[in-house]
Amino acid sequence: MDGAAPIDGFEVLPHPADIGLRFWGGTLADALCAAARGLTFLLSGPGELPASFELQVSVTGEDRLDLLYAWLSEILYRFDADATLVVGCEVISANDRFVSARLRCAVFDPAGMSVPYYVKAVTFHQMALEPGPGGWDGRVYFDI
Numbered sequence: 001m002d003g004a005a006p007i008d009g010f011e012v013l014p015h016p017a018d019i020g021l022r023f024w025g026g027t028l029a030d031a032l033c034a035a036a037r038g039l040t041f042l043l044s045g046p047g048e049l050p051a052s053f054e055l056q057v058s059v060t061g062e063d064r065l066d067l068l069y070a071w072l073s074e075i076l077y078r079f080d081a082d083a084t085l086v087v088g089c090e091v092i093s094a095n096d097r098f099v100s101a102r103l104r105c106a107v108f109d110p111a112g113m114s115v116p117y118y119v120k121a122v123t124f125h126q127m128a129l130e131p132g133p134g135g136w137d138g139r140v141y142f143d144i
Contacts, residue, residue: 009034029091
């Protein structure tokens with residue numbers, strides 16, 4: 001599956017056994033939302049889904065990478081447990097150890113949708129999330 005256009009804030013990274021994402025944003029909040037959009041892209045493929053409800057979520061981590069792991073694990077948990085796909089994101093508050101966000105969500109319909117990648121888990125393999133001159137840049141790999 002090809003990655004999304006650069007305007008989406010993420011691209012798919014090939015890997016021999018897993019699947020990865022490179023994501024970016026002007027702020028930490030933008031980068032976290034781009035990572036969420038990238039995970040949704042892996043779970044549902046290209047195309048826009050209409051939001052049908054909102055969720056407010058908060059996650060914490062010991063450091064920035066642990067926070068990224070917890071953030072994406074929460075989104076993956078919502079997909080696995082409730083068939084929820086995150087189609088939009090508004091971060092209310094974020095720092096290196098905490099993020100609170102309002103998520104616009106759609107319900108995954110297995111009868112009408114396919115899962116391009118069955119993502120089993122977020123991994124720490126080559127995980128990165130760093131500020132840079134143009135904003136924030138990150139990378140994450142998923143066990144598939």
